Amino acid sequence: MLNEVLSRLQKVLNSDNIKGLDERNTERVFVAPILTAIGWNLFNIEETYTGYSPGSPQGPDVSYAFFDEQKPLLLVEIRPLYSDIFDKKITAKALKIAGKTPAKALAITNGVKWGIFILEEENKLVAVTSIFEETAAEMLAMLTRDNIKNGQLDEYALKNPPTEIPATYPEIKARGYKVTDKTHKNLIQVKNKIMTSRKVKDQDISHSNIVETLLEVFYDTLDNFDYSEISNNIILKKHMEEAFRKRFNPKD
Secondary structure (H helix, E strand, O other): OHHHHHHHHHHHHHOOOOOOOOHHHHHHHHHHHHHHHOOOOOOOOOOEEEEEOOOOOOOOOEEEEEEEOOEEEEEEEEOOOOOOOOOHHHHHHHHHHHOOOOOOEEEEEOOOEEEEEEOOOOOEEEEEEEOOOOOHHHHHHHHOHHHHHOOHHHHHHHHOOOOOOOOOOOOOEEOOOEEOHHHHHHHHHHHHHHHHHOOOOOOOOOHHHHHHHHHHHHHOOHHHOOOOOOOOHHHHHHHHHHHHHHHHOOOO
16 A cells, blocks of 8 residues: 555656645645555544644644554654755754654654654664655555554664765855855866867856856746745756756747
8 A cells, every 4th residue: 555655646746737835735745645554543633643742732843743552652744845854953843842752753754755763862863765765665664653662663774774864955155156066066067168178269158157148048948937836946946947848848
């Protein structure tokens, strides 16, 4: 069942109609089907709490708390679609809330990517997966009630340490324009290829020339640009790619 759910969600994401989603719709479309598929009953108020806060009702909360024997066992924090699940503030908030409960595991997800923590003294990140990865079903299945209670999640974590290390947000530096080191390096490579490959020398091609020209071409594509629901860089990139595709492949 879980594999079927993941396959269906992949098709939804691959659709050109996918938009940026807030937490509520990310939960409804992407997260709830997975949690249901691994055996959690979202409609059982004795098992599932939404907007769970271990302190006062007005205090910080997590999206879901799943109970076993009247105690939280698994916490799930949901982010908007494609958002950074390792944002320091979000992770710190979720772990702080978890520290006030006897829960044994915490998952943070943006509907596509999942990060799983074992809650103990060090609060270890033990698994990272995407619904597109072949191991996603096996990894997400570790979040069942039995696998958490019986230590299967812990055993899985020991045998399969996460290969992905959470990336820090890239620093944008001022260089006459502001770009990351990665983008600056790519600009240098493009400029060097232009300057060493061209046969006729006319205007000096600078990094700013490349950026300005690229933006001018992009602006020319904006007749049908979708400005709606651009919640993060990944959604922005998808919309920009679509705009370029329509500009250079008008038959598509």
